[in-house]
Amino acid sequence: MELDIPKVMDYLRQRSLAEGKVHRxxxxxxxxxxxxxxxVESNGRLHEMGLILDYKIHSGNLFQDVxxxxxxxxxxxxxxxPERIKDRKGLSRLFKGQTKNKKS
Amino acid sequence: MKIGFYPGxxxxxxxxxxxxxxxxxxKVAGIELVEINDWNCCGATxxxxxxxxxxxxxxxxxxALAELEEMEELVVPCAACYNRLVMTQHELNENAxxxxxxxxxxxxxLRNNIKILNVLQFLDKYIVPRxxxxxxxxxxxxxxxxxxxxxxxxxxxxxxxxxEDPMTxxxxxxxxxxxxxxxxxxxxxxxxxxxxxxxxxxGELSGKxxxxxxxxxxxxxxVACPMCHSNxxxxxxxxxxxxxxxxxxxxxxxxxxxxxxxxxxxQQAGIQRHFVPVNLTVNR
Numbered sequence: 381m382e383l384d385i386p387k388v389m390d391y392l393r394q395r396s397l398a399e400g401k402v403h404r405x406x407x408x409x410x411x412x413x414x415x416x417x418x419x420v421e422s423n424g425r426l427h428e429m430g431l432i433l434d435y436k437i438h439s440g441n442l443f444q445d446v447x448x449x450x451x452x453x454x455x456x457x458x459x460x461x462p463e464r465i466k467d468r469k470g471l472s473r474l475f476k477g478q479t480k481n482k483k484s
Numbered sequence: 485m486k487i488g489f490y491p492g493x494x495x496x497x498x499x500x501x502x503x504x505x506x507x508x509x510x511k512v513a514g515i516e517l518v519e520i521n522d523w524n525c526c527g528a529t530x531x532x533x534x535x536x537x538x539x540x541x542x543x544x545x546x547x548a549l550a551e552l553e554e555m556e557e558l559v560v561p562c563a564a565c566y567n568r569l570v571m572t573q574h575e576l577n578e579n580a581x582x583x584x585x586x587x588x589x590x591x592x593x594l595r596n597n598i599k600i601l602n603v604l605q606f607l608d609k610y611i612v613p614r615x616x617x618x619x620x621x622x623x624x625x626x627x628x629x630x631x632x633x634x635x636x637x638x639x640x641x642x643x644x645x646x647x648e649d650p651m652t653x654x655x656x657x658x659x660x661x662x663x664x665x666x667x668x669x670x671x672x673x674x675x676x677x678x679x680x681x682x683x684x685x686x687g688e689l690s691g692k693x694x695x696x697x698x699x700x701x702x703x704x705x706x707v708a709c710p711m712c713h714s715n716x717x718x719x720x721x722x723x724x725x726x727x728x729x730x731x732x733x734x735x736x737x738x739x740x741x742x743x744x745x746x747x748x749x750x751q752q753a754g755i756q757r758h759f760v761p762v763n764l765t766v767n768r
Binding site: 390394410411412413428439458473 | 493494497500522525532535537541542545589590677678681683
């Protein structure tokens, strides 16, 4: 029998989240992923500026990468406004009843 | 010729030079990449870490939309998006109940048989056969081709012939005139999605990749993944902090290398958007 190791890891991660057991060293990782999905739920597409702001607020790492955003912006890599998909109802259906901290 | 296209979120923002160079070389080759109308984020690592259903339903919506537009092939240049779309297609084909559930949620039919191509498969099929006629300015560098994790793993699903020592990018670079070096870090992990949440891990993992490429005399690292590019290029300060020295080796997308070899300008290839300056005028 072959063991699907990444699947086992995904399961264990989702199970530990569902039970509220997150190692303190992994809290920022979980916060980042939650901020990522918040952005996708709001817009349908990732808004990188929004992701960074949401992550900073929820992780408390307010001063991390403060010099990076202006440089990304000057290189045309950051958009101030999000790109939103048109089918908001269809998107809402996918997120309805889904949590970002436990296995559905 | 028209082919379906799923750019993914990075290519509209932090990796827009990847998008620009891919579209530029496709245009030169007479290929029109047609974006899926109203595509959405694939969910990336976040969805498959936090919510199993979203990790499948988000990519599946894009597959269903592409089917509605009767696309037979779909080019997915972002390695992370490619991995999520292929894994979703695989999971839905293995699990009929899940497929029915997702199709119901999408309120769209899902045949789930579209051919998904990563950038290397696309180049191999549509650009490489025409390279001899399209190359105007052959490259003359030693390069290290870096594939990362997501183009080749998991091997059962990706069906990569040489998942530990892939050669597709090496062969393309050789055809462009460059010398693709043999090196052992082709499929090591760069730190991937830890760029923001665990930057020091990216500094260490990407630092080892950069150190090896430089040690073998590479003048550039060539990539085919936005996350790998951003970690090796934008996160260079974290890499240098780990290595305790400055490293100025540039990191270019395979599509940018092709664009330059086709004689397109550095601006058309999006070279000016990099954090580590790209000086490709130095010959071997």
